Amino acid sequence: MAVGVLALQGSFKEHIVALRKLGVDAVEVRKPEQLSGLSGLIIPGGESTTMAKLAEQYKLIPALKDFGISGKPIWGTCAGLIFLADKAVGQKIGGQALLGGLDCTVHRNYFGSQLNSFETELPAPPALAEIGGSENFRAVFIRAPAIVDAGPNVEVLAALDVPSGESGASSPGNEAEEKGQKVIVAVRQGNLLATAFHPELTGDTRWHSLFLKMVPKGGKADVPVKAVEESASLIRPFTDPKDLPVFRDASFLVFE
Numbered sequence: 001m002a003v004g005v006l007a008l009q010g011s012f013k014e015h016i017v018a019l020r021k022l023g024v025d026a027v028e029v030r031k032p033e034q035l036s037g038l039s040g041l042i043i044p045g046g047e048s049t050t051m052a053k054l055a056e057q058y059k060l061i062p063a064l065k066d067f068g069i070s071g072k073p074i075w076g077t078c079a080g081l082i083f084l085a086d087k088a089v090g091q092k093i094g095g096q097a098l099l100g101g102l103d104c105t106v107h108r109n110y111f112g113s114q115l116n117s118f119e120t121e122l123p124a125p126p127a128l129a130e131i132g133g134s135e136n137f138r139a140v141f142i143r144a145p146a147i148v149d150a151g152p153n154v155e156v157l158a159a160l161d162v163p164s165g166e167s168g169a170s171s172p173g174n175e176a177e178e179k180g181q182k183v184i185v186a187v188r189q190g191n192l193l194a195t196a197f198h199p200e201l202t203g204d205t206r207w208h209s210l211f212l213k214m215v216p217k218g219g220k221a222d223v224p225v226k227a228v229e230e231s232a233s234l235i236r237p238f239t240d241p242k243d244l245p246v247f248r249d250a251s252f253l254v255f256e
């Protein structure tokens with residue numbers, strides 16, 4: 001089983017490291033033909049407008065869409081989440097190509113600029129908790145997006161309570177912030193997983209393990225499709241950012 005990581009820009013190497021730590025054959029993907037034979041794909045964080053432009057330039061958009069439509073699992077982190085969303089607000093002038101498939105509206109820079117990046121701890125959703133480890137996970141938000149609207153077949157895995165006026169997002173599409181509501185930061189829908197934060201920048205590989213559980217081993221993946229659950233336990237107020245994430249142990253890997 002080989003899992004691809006879209007390697008146009010952004011934090012693809014960190015995802016490759018996490019996958020290899022879990023003993024998975026991880027492959028950098030830059031061309032449409034490199035998708036064939038892969039069992040799953042990660043679209044990393046980075047800058048979604050640039051990533052979309054590069055994907056267009058490399059003629060990857062139709063192949064990426066086909067990959068998702070075929071039912072193979074795709075996990076988008078941060079810019080990857082934006083890329084997977086059916087609708088984005090707060091885009092640059094001229095917009096950007098989206099792969100779509102995730103029945104969500106995403107606000108591209110929900111939490112504000114690079115300076116508004118932060119870390120927090122969030123409760124592990126049941127799907128993550130059953131893998132083991134701590135009852136919380138560390139969520140690193142870097143000029144992060146958030147999901148401001150999700151369809152009925154989208155399962156919410158993590159959400160943040162955003163006090164009114166504190167999101168840093170100024171787009172009129174930001175209804176959740178206007179009403180002082182929660183915003184969604186991790187979801188699953190069929191073969192798609194999406195997180196607004198960066199698990200690949202922490203030492204916790206549970207989100208990668210969760211994604212790998214969605215990857216079919218020979219047959220079809222057993223992916224639950226649940227309705228949105230209004231789970232109060234998943235919602236936490238912001239906590240002060242702690243120390244910065246430490247990314248270690250990549251030196252033993254050789255990248256082609």
Ligand SMILES: NC(=O)CC[C@H](N)C(=O)O
Nearest residue numbers: 045046047048078079143
């Ligand atoms: N860390 C990230 O991937 C940031 C994504 C960024 N907000 C964008 O528009 O692409």
